[in-house]
Structure formats: C-alpha cells, structure tokens
Amino acid sequence: MRAIFKTDYDQDIRLFKHGGYAWSYGTLLVVVLLAPLLVGAYLQSQLVFVFIYAIVGVGLLILTGFTGQVSLGHAAFLAIGAYTTAYLQRLGVPFLVYLPLSALIAGAVGALVGFPALRLSGIYLVIATIAFGFIVEEIAARWESVTNGNEGMRIKALDLFGFTLGRDGYGFYVVCLALLVAVMLGALNLLRSPTGRAFLAIRDSETAARSMGVNLAVYKVMAFSISAAITGLAGCLYAHKLSFVSPEMFTLLLSLEFIIVIIIGGVGSLHGAVLGSIFVVMVDPFLTLLKDDLPGAIGRLAAGLGASPGGAAGIEDMLSRIGGAPGLKGAIYGIIIIVFILFEPAGLYGRWVKLKLYFQLFPLYKKATFRRQKTYVKSERNR
Amino acid sequence: MLDFIQQLVGGIALGCVYGLIALGFVLIYKATEVVNFAQGDLMMLGGFFAFTFITQLGMNYWVGLPLTVLAMAAFGALVERVVVRPILGYPQFSIVMVTIGLGFLLRSVAGMIWGTDDLQIETPFSGGVARLGALVLGEDKLSVIVATILLCLALWIYFNKTRMGVAMQATSQNMLGAYYMGIPVKRAFSLIWAISAAVAGFAGVLLAPIAFIHTNVGFLGLKAFPAAVLGGFGSIPGALAGGIVIGVVETLSGFYLPEGFKDVAAYILLLVVLMVRPEGLFGLNLHKKV
Numbered sequence: 245m246r247a248i249f250k251t252d253y254d255q256d257i258r259l260f261k262h263g264g265y266a267w268s269y270g271t272l273l274v275v276v277l278l279a280p281l282l283v284g285a286y287l288q289s290q291l292v293f294v295f296i297y298a299i300v301g302v303g304l305l306i307l308t309g310f311t312g313q314v315s316l317g318h319a320a321f322l323a324i325g326a327y328t329t330a331y332l333q334r335l336g337v338p339f340l341v342y343l344p345l346s347a348l349i350a351g352a353v354g355a356l357v358g359f360p361a362l363r364l365s366g367i368y369l370v371i372a373t374i375a376f377g378f379i380v381e382e383i384a385a386r387w388e389s390v391t392n393g394n395e396g397m398r399i400k401a402l403d404l405f406g407f408t409l410g411r412d413g414y415g416f417y418v419v420c421l422a423l424l425v426a427v428m429l430g431a432l433n434l435l436r437s438p439t440g441r442a443f444l445a446i447r448d449s450e451t452a453a454r455s456m457g458v459n460l461a462v463y464k465v466m467a468f469s470i471s472a473a474i475t476g477l478a479g480c481l482y483a484h485k486l487s488f489v490s491p492e493m494f495t496l497l498l499s500l501e502f503i504i505v506i507i508i509g510g511v512g513s514l515h516g517a518v519l520g521s522i523f524v525v526m527v528d529p530f531l532t533l534l535k536d537d538l539p540g541a542i543g544r545l546a547a548g549l550g551a552s553p554g555g556a557a558g559i560e561d562m563l564s565r566i567g568g569a570p571g572l573k574g575a576i577y578g579i580i581i582i583v584f585i586l587f588e589p590a591g592l593y594g595r596w597v598k599l600k601l602y603f604q605l606f607p608l609y610k611k612a613t614f615r616r617q618k619t620y621v622k623s624e625r626n627r
Numbered sequence: 628m629l630d631f632i633q634q635l636v637g638g639i640a641l642g643c644v645y646g647l648i649a650l651g652f653v654l655i656y657k658a659t660e661v662v663n664f665a666q667g668d669l670m671m672l673g674g675f676f677a678f679t680f681i682t683q684l685g686m687n688y689w690v691g692l693p694l695t696v697l698a699m700a701a702f703g704a705l706v707e708r709v710v711v712r713p714i715l716g717y718p719q720f721s722i723v724m725v726t727i728g729l730g731f732l733l734r735s736v737a738g739m740i741w742g743t744d745d746l747q748i749e750t751p752f753s754g755g756v757a758r759l760g761a762l763v764l765g766e767d768k769l770s771v772i773v774a775t776i777l778l779c780l781a782l783w784i785y786f787n788k789t790r791m792g793v794a795m796q797a798t799s800q801n802m803l804g805a806y807y808m809g810i811p812v813k814r815a816f817s818l819i820w821a822i823s824a825a826v827a828g829f830a831g832v833l834l835a836p837i838a839f840i841h842t843n844v845g846f847l848g849l850k851a852f853p854a855a856v857l858g859g860f861g862s863i864p865g866a867l868a869g870g871i872v873i874g875v876v877e878t879l880s881g882f883y884l885p886e887g888f889k890d891v892a893a894y895i896l897l898l899v900v901l902m903v904r905p906e907g908l909f910g911l912n913l914h915k916k917v
Contacts, residue, residue: 314720360902366719367662367860371852372901375894378849386887496849500727507724571735571743571842578732585725586713616717 257436259429276421280414286529289412293525294518295420296481301505301517302424302431303474308503309511310435311467312447313361316499317373320380321472323494324350325479330397330489331390339404346480347473354472358465365450377499384491396490399483411485420481427474431514434470443467504577508584510591519592531573589616629761634882635875640768642874643775644837647830648851649858649866650778651823657786657861658795658819661711661722665730667848669824672733673699673831674748674840675741681748688750692832696825703824704817712816716802730845738842745839752836767836774833775867778826783863795819850877853897859908868908872896 248255248262260266280288300322308314325346332342357376364372384391391397402409402416409415434440442463445453454460483489501524509520588595594614602609651666663669676698680691710729714721755766786792798805798815805812831840838844854873858865873893881889900908 314723360898363905364901367656367723368856368901368905370662370720370723371856372898374849374852375897378894379891379898382887382891503724503727571738574731574735575739578728578730578735581728581731582710582725585721585728586710589717589721 259432259436273425277418280417285412288414288417290525290529292411292417292420292485294521295424296478296485297502297505297521297525298518299424299427299478299481300475300502301509301521302427302514303471303478304502304506305511305514305517306431306434306443306474307467307471309506309516310440310447311443311464313464313467314366314370314503315373315471316370316496316503317357317375317377317380318471318475318502319494319496319498320377321350321354321475322479322482322498323380323384323489323491324353324472325476326483326489326494327384327391327397327479328476329480329483330399333399334397339402343477343480347477350476350479351469351473354475355465355469357472358468361468362461362464374496374499377494377496381491381494384494391491394491396488399487399489401487402484411487416484420485423477423481427477428514431474435514439463439466504581506591508580508591510593512590513593515593515596516591519596523592527573527576531576534572590614630882633762634878636762636764637768638875638878639871640764640772640874641878642854642871643768643772643867644830644834644847644870645851645854645873646867646870647771647775647778647833648827648848649854649870650775650782650863651827651830652848652851652855653858653860653863653866654782654823654826655819656799656855657863658799659816660799661719662726663823664723664726664848665706665733665845666823666827667845667851668730668733668737669699669703669827669845670831670834670848671840671842671845672702672737673824673828674835674844675737675746675831676828677832677835678741678746678748678840682746688748692829695832696828699828699831700821700825703827704821706824707817707820711820712813715816734842734845741840741842743842745841747839748832748835750832750836765837767833771833771837774829775870778829779863779867782822782826786863791815791818850893853893853900856897857900857908859906865908872908 250256255261260269276291279291283291300318303321304315304318328346328349329342332345337345357373361369361372385394387393401411402419404415404419407415409419435443442453442458445456445458446460446463446467450460486493505520505524506516507520508523509516509518584591590597598614601613648666648670651669652663655661655663655666673695677691677695680686680694681688684691686694706729710725711722714725750767752765752767752770757764757766757769786796794805794810795815795818797808798810798812802812805815831844834844834847838847850873851870854870855866856869857872858867858869873896876896877889877892880892884892
C-alpha cells in the first residue's frame with residue numbers, strides 16, 4: 245500500500261492522487277484506443293454504445309449520485325439532444341455547431357425542468373420526471389413539422405472537417421471516446437470545484453447545506469441543467485450511432501436502463517458510469533452467447549461426463565429454451581438490480597474498491613470496514 | 628349534453644380502475660413510506676393467477692376470485708420477506724429500485740410461464756350492460772366502481788379505526804419510535820404488503836374483462852401514479868378521488884381535445900398539481916421545523 249505524504253492542501257483536489265494513477269489511466273486510454281484492432285466489428289460497435297451510455301451515466305451521476313436528485317426521465321434529455329441533431333443536420337448545420345447546440349438546448353430544457361423540481365423531493369421528484377419523460381415522448385410523436393412524428397428521421401453520417409465518419413468506422417469510435425474523456429475530465433473538474441462541493445452538500449443534507457450558505461435553488465437548477473446538457477451531448481452521438489430517431493426509442497425503459505447503469509456501476513464515483521455501462525451494454529452479446537453457444541457446450545460437457553445421449557440432448561434443449569425465452573433480458577435486469585441493491589449497494593466500483601483494499605492490506609482486511617450502519621425509516625412527509 | 632354525461636360516466640369508471648391500482652400504492656406508502664413500483668405488475672400477476680384458477684383449472688369465478696386474492700396476499704408477504712425487509716431503513720430510492728427490479732422480473736417470468744398472448748377469463752360481468760335512462764355502462768365497469776368504493780371504505784376503516792391500522796401509521800412516521808412503543812414493526816410490514824398485493828390481485832381480476840390479461844398490463848400502474856399523487860399519496864379516499872379526476876380528465880380530453888392529449892393529459896395534470904400543491908388534494912401539509 246502506498247502512503248502519500250501530503251505537504252499541501254492542493255494535493256487533496258488533484259485529478260490524479262499520485263503518479264501511478266496517471267500511468268494506469270494513460271495505459272487504459274491507449275488500450276481502448278487500440279481495442280478496435282483486436283476485437284471484431286460487432287464488439288467495436290458495442291464499445292461505442294458503452295461510451296455513449298457512459299456519457300449519459302456521468303450526466304446522471306452528477307444529478308442523482310452527487311446532488312441526490314433522482315431522475316427517471318433522462319431518456320427525454322437524450323431525445324432532445326438526438327432530435328436537435330436530426331433537425332439541425334437537415335438544415336445543413338455542421339457537426340461542430342449542432343453538437344454544442346444539442347447540449348445547450350437539452351441543458352436549457354433541463355433548467356426549465358429544474359425549477360418546478362425545486363419544490364419536490366424524493367418520490368415526488370421521481371414521479372414528476374417520469375411524467376416529463378412521457379410528455380417529451382408524446383411531443384416528439386406529435387410535433388410533426390420538426391420531428392417528423394412517428395415516422396422518425398434519418399441521420400446522415402457524421403461530417404467532421406470534410407471527413408465523413410461512418411457510424412461503424414474507427415473515426416466515429418474515436419470521436420465518441422474523445423467526448424467521453426472530455427466529459428469525464430469536465431465532471432471531475434466540476435466535482436472538485438466549489439460548485440461540486442455544494443452538490444455533495446445538498447445530497448448529504450439540504451438543511452446543513454443551506455445553513456452553510458449554499459443556495460439550494462441555484463445549485464439544484466444548475467445540477468439539472470448540467471446533467472441534461474451532458475445527456476443531450478450523448479443524444480447527438482446516439483442519433484449518429486443509430487442513424488435514425490423515432491419517439492418510441494426514448495421510453496421509460498431507456499431511462500430505467502440509465503438508472504440501472506449507475507446503480508450497477510456504483511453511485512458514489514464516476515467510475516461507476518463506465519463500469520455500469522459496460523455491464524448494461526454487454527448484456528445483449530452475453531444473452532446471444534447464452535442462446536447460441538452455451539446450451540451446445542453444456543450438452544457436450546454432459547455427454548462427456550457420461551450422460552446418456554438422450555439426457556444430454558434434453559439438457560441442451562432445456563437450456564436453449566430458457567436462453568431463448570423472450571423476456572430473459574428483463575428477468576436478468578430484475579435479478580441484477582435486486583441482487584446489487586441487497587448485497588452490493590456501492591455497485592461494481594464498490595466491489596473493486598473492496599477487492600483492491602483486500603490485496604493491499606492482505607492478511608489484515610476486515611469485512612467490517614464497509615459494513616453499513618443500521619438505520620431506521622423516518623417519515624419524509626414531515627419536512 | 629348526453630354525450631358529455633356519457634363521457635363523464637365512462638371517465639369515472641376508468642378513474643375507478645386507476646383508483647383501485649392507486650389504492651395499492653397508497654396502502655404501502657401509508658404504512659411503510661415505501662413506493663412500490665411493482666404494483667402494476669402484481670396486478671398483472673393477479674390476473675394470471677385468476678386465469679390459471681378459473682380458465683385452466685375450471686373453477687367457479689366466485690371460488691377463483693378469493694383464491695386469487697389469497698394467493699396474492701401470500702405472494703406479497705413473501706416478496707416483503709425476501710426482498711424488502713433486508714433493505715428496510717436504507718434510502719428510499721434503494722427500495723424504489725428494488726421494486727422496479729421486481730417489476731422487470733415479474734413481467735419476464737410471467738411471460739415465460741403464461742406466454743405473451745392476450746388472455747381472457749369468463750366472468751359473470753363480461754358482456755352485460757346496465758342502463759340508466761339513456762346512459763349505458765358495461766357491467767364489468769360497474770363492478771369495478773362498486774368494488775373500488777367498497778374497498779376504499781373498508782381500508783379507510785381499517786387504517787383509522789383498528790389498532791393495527793393505527794400502529795401501521797405510526798410505523799411509517801417513525802420506525803424506531805414504533806419499535807419502542809411495542810408495535811410489531813416487522814409483522815406490520817408483512818401484513819401491509821400482503822394486503823396491498825391482495826388488493827392488486829383483486830384489481831387484476833376485476834380488470835380482466837376490461838383490459839386483457841397480458842404481461843404489459845402492469846404499465847397501467849404508471850397511470851395510477853398521477854392518481855395517487857393527486858390524492859396526496861398517503862390518503863385512501865384521496866386515491867379514489869385522484870383516480871376519478873384522472874380518469875375524467877383523460878376521457879374528456881380524448882373526446883374534446885386534439886389527438887395526442889389523451890395520453891399525456893394525466894401527466895400534465897400531475898405536473899401542474901405538483902407545482903401548485905405538492906402535497907396533493909388530500910395530503911397533510913406538514914413541515915419540519917429546523
């Protein structure tokens with residue numbers, strides 16, 4: 245375990261706690277940049293989705309993880325970003341203009357949502373954001389002069405400095421990665437600034453934050469707006485990646501998926517956004533694997549272990565039936581959410597931190613380090 | 628004018644459906660301060676249970692209905708024991724997420740067991756029509772209205788007049804305080820989940836002739852949220868009143884406003900209510916003094 249000798253208060257807010265971090269994140273960046281050379285076209289495409297989901301995850305973390313305002317309407321902000329992109333691209337606006345505009349418009353709408361949300365907390369906020377999501381979905385379906393209604397809109401390939409970057413190409417991969425890194429660095433910077441500290445204070449106790457001079461209204465609206473802007477940015481990329489937008493893409497289920505991203509990844513840290521989106525995006529290829537390859541493999545294994553041919557075929561058949569069930573993805577999501585909240589509320593990142601500490605402290609690690617305190621419910625109605 | 632009254636009555640019938648689902652939300656919230664996002668999916672499960680009992684096993688409707696309600700009550704208690712109790716006392720959002728996960732799981736498992744086709748059950752109310760002068764109302768809808776009102780009354784009495792009901796309210800206000808007063812908090816939790824799941828099962832059976840039994844019927848629960856919020860989320864008569872308001876607004880806006888407003892009218896109303904009067908129509912306006 246490395247002990248850091250601190251001689252300066254500034255060391256507490258450095259982006260990298262010590263040189264080792266800079267090295268490991270640098271290596272990670274290089275590996276991810278070179279990854280398309282190693283993996284196939286399908287996995288490269290999934291990686292782009294990981295980047296896009298991670299950008300949304302960072303946006304949602306700023307609002308939900310760090311300011312404590314839960315939103316189940318983030319698909320709506322994604323939709324606003326995606327539709328802005330589609331509409332402006334049709335008007336012939338270049339990428340470098342409509343990308344920031346997607347973020348700006350989503351951010352402005354986020355601020356508009358933030359004002360009424362000031363009066364709400366807890367479950368009422370969740371329900372209000374759900375309602376907001378439905379309303380945006382309906383507007384997208386009905387405002388036909390801009391959104392082309394339920395027919396949806398096609399989006400041309402991204403055009404940057406005269407280069408055309410196809411949605412499956414390496415160029416688009418790098419653009420998405422670069423934006424993710426930029427958003428991450430921006431979020432890290434934000435969180436170590438006074439604004440970020442104010443967000444954390446609001447999350448931990450609104451009363452305490454207020455008595456320390458944090459203006460709740462200003463910072464909550466700011467958190468909503470920043471979060472929505474980042475999601476709008478992701479919406480621009482999302483639209484390019486799918487090369488098509490239509491209202492039924494931005495349902496409550498997508499908002500839920502984003503929440504699942506940060507819950508599984510871990511709500512306490514930006515790492516969670518990336519880990520969670522890897523998980524959520526990779527569920528699909530995993531399910532395909534489960535459907536196509538696993539039953540055969542286990543059947544062969546059973547046959548190899550001496551099961552009768554009929555028995556092996558029976559096992560194989562049963563497994564492929566389970567793997568092929570239509571709602572399996574939902575069941576996996578459901579089980580995963582429940583298991584994570586019951587047993588690992590800090591998410592994948594929390595598990596990683598524990599694992600790291602276990603090896604650093606090797607024989608001395610104690611489970612009690614991370615034990616949760618027992619708490620009791622008190623009404624939230626009386627506040 | 629007759630059109631208007633007919634729409635109004637249709638809206639009230641629809642509103643009672645929402646009210647019935649909202650009742651389930653309100654019960655759990657009132658007793659445990661937890662919002663159960665899987666309420667709609669419990670209702671779906673109730674419908675499927677009834678399908679199994681009545682259509683597949685060939686039972687009489689009046690045997691199948693109580694059996695469904697009992698089975699759902701047992702299921703509700705089981706859910707509480709397995710997934711809700713371990714995280715009692717953790718932030719509210721954790722429990723909300725668990726119930727969302729539960730909803731995913733129930734939908735998916737129900738799809739695997741019963742398939743994803745529209746199912747129907749034969750009920751004594753199917754197809755019949757009640758006439759009042761020139762007004763026409765399906766008997767299936769009438770049964771929902773009557774059942775919702777009776778259930779509301781019974782549950783209101785339970786919460787306000789019986790010992791356990793009052794104890795549950797205390798539990799929701801301060802769990803530790805309730806422990807100290809000798810209230811069996813854990814039993815109260817199991818009981819309220821059982822009651823709420825039973826109400827959901829009942830709703831599922833009553834809705835079966837109106838909406839089909841289908842894995843996605845639980846999404847009706849999302850329409851019940853505005854109803855519960857409108858009524859003040861902790862109030863049993865409020866759930867009914869909120870449901871009726873939502874139902875009437877939705878039906879009338881479908882009839883008089885341009886296409887598209889019908890689906891979002893409930894949510895627009897919800898946002899307006901949250902902005903103007905966040906505690907709902909019947910909610911208590913309590914503020915903590917710091």
